[in-house]
Amino acid sequence: MLDVGIKEVTFGNNVTVINPCNIYGCEIGDNTFVGPFVEIQKDVSIGKNCKVQSHSFICELVTIGNDCFIGHGVMFINDLFSEGGPARGDKTKWRSTLIGNNVSIGSNATILPVSICDNVVIGAGAVVTKDIIQSGIYIGNPAKQRKKI
Secondary structure, three states: OOOOOEEOOEEOOOOEEOOOOEEEOOEEOOOOEEOOOOEEOOOOEEOOOOEEOOOOEEOOOEEEOOOOEEOOOOEEOOOOOOOOOOOOOOHHHOOOEEEOOOEEEOOOOEEOOOEEOOOEEEOOOOEEOOOEOOOEEEEOOOOEEEEEO
């Protein structure tokens, strides 16, 4: 059985983590909250004043800006199965995700390897398959802009 928990994490000031969690090899900024049953993998960076709700999965190569909200059950993806199946440990096939500042991602959204600019709301259950370069509210599968903000 593997030993799980919190290992090799760089925490800012006033970070709250509710166990059980599996968090390792990442950075979490000041005043950030991480709910239970969350996995945050190595080489992830989460900014200041963020909230990550329960049951979310933040895979390697994800960067999240400041003042962000990650709803319950949000899944980040770094392997696009570019050759018809999983990369099977070949990290050169993985892609990174960049989330700007003041981004809110609704529950059960799926975020593929993309860049999302500042001041964006992603609706619950949305699937983000392409870069978002304009502030606004995005919903659906694939996620499309519903309203400018």
